[in-house]
Amino acid sequence: MTMLRPQAIFLTLGALMLAACAGITPPPSEGISRAELQGQEYPEYVIGPYDELQVFVWQAPELSQQARVRPDGRISTPLVEDMVAAGKSPTELAADIEDRLTEFVRTPEVTVIVTGFSSTFDQQIRVLGEAQRPAALPYQAGMTTLDVMIAVGGLTEFAAGNRAKLIRGRDGEKQTYKLRLGDLLRKGDVTADVPLQPGDVILIPDSIF
Template sequence: MSSKMKNIQLLSCSSLLTIGLLIFFAFSMELQAETVQPSSTQVRVENPYLIHPGDILQISVWKEEDLQREVLVLPDGSISFPLVGQVVASGLSIEALQGSLAEALRQYIPDPVITVSATQLLGNRIYVLGQVNKPGEYLINRPVDVMQALSMSGGLTAFGAANKVKVLRRNGDKQIVFPFKYKEVTEGENLYQNILLKAGDVVIVP
């Protein structure tokens, strides 16, 4: 057999081996992808707490004894503070409100250092209604999802339509409805339904 024919055979064998390895690698990756299951313990990034009407805040300015106040966030979402007057607080994080106050006070005090803390989170309320054992209004001071809210309300009654739960959320002039299938979530399926609730959300179990 000529050396040319041998080279062709070697090249063909090498090509077949390469193709075989590529097919094996692709098949292995496919098997690996199929065995990956969504984890029910995924880390959920939690947004900072946003101030709500009804919350009580403690505000102080460093080295300014006359600028220390405990203020109530009014129904319109504003607070009143010396020198700056009315300031919008609702919808802001604590850090954002500190920045807003510092900017407003800068014309009176050079480089003011503001400290804001929430002493009572009275505006952060959710509602669980319908076929639960303890329906009503719930004050929350931490992130709460739908399952946790249902647990706080004593769970579903025997008459509750477990797969027809709804979360109502007001967004301006519109109302958004989030369907929630209790049985699916308890079985570890479609966990995306278990959303974090926001102030004013209403969970309804028909």
Template structure:
């Protein structure tokens, strides 16, 4: 085989590989910017060398074991960079001249993020592509009706030696008004959506129970949320449980309701 003919074949091989990549699902197409890590399964193809082509699991030391050349480090690289690293190892080891190699991640397992709290499907999710907080929130089914207005994002940058906790408004995040708050996520990060703050009200109200605390909610509005006072109750007699002493004290109708507040409307005969 002449060098010119071999060069032509190489170009054809790489062109076909590019066309195949375009035909792959979106998750596979976007994998080129995904950084390979331990436990990922990769498919390695060496042009005109079927005995050297293989599927291999990335080991804890970020390497894959390949016949003839042994371990090659590809962890922390994207697919094209991993292909170049393997091609270089084949050439340096004298196994193949002008090696043409393609690498494709076929099983993503190295990067996980937890989405917890009041979301549709809380749990651990594998990152198979570059993703943001809103991407993972959507993957987990979004916030439930009982969720609060904010979420807590815990960022654990690899090798940074520090953990950052950020509180974000969910509507601002999903609204897209400020794209900078929709931060990228990486392995080990956590998204937590807490329950919305609630208040409790019982006694002489028409619908006693637990209710969501909306921003700026007043005691008078809270009473209306519970259906208002019965014939035996009077709004201006409402009491709030003191969090320090546990005793019931008088509350003003203009007071602002806080999460965890407990209200009681006693009978009033006069």
């Protein structure tokens, strides 16, 4: 067996660190094209029930407050009652609040910040099957399969990670891709890590079947 000299080990580690700093993107998991993943756009976040919002009205602290989206998708703030928030982006909601406040305030400027995320169903990432804790997770920009698998505790001992599938819906059509979660989590193969999109479903089968 050939032994690496200490100098060679340091050179190898240095090369890996330089590659990471250079922002090199690893190739995607088999079954998903690089062009498709690199060309995806991160959609604007859509507010959902139970989200926590910070509504800030410039130069009007008495009108600024925190609000939680009710189960009916509405919020109430000073001078603005029962405003529909669910289904809107923070920018759209801010514009609607500004329109309502023009009755009371001259040229209001409103900013809405989401401080607690609940996420609507079509923006969640769902993990089903042989994960330690199958769950529906709020999507975050830049989320990858590794982020999701860490959040659900990884694979069970019976999971067939390399037979996992990613189901992605677009305009009513479903597309299925192969994932190599076993290589990613058990071998540390970062080339098996792929970006995710809102609404993605990850299915992890049992190795018995």
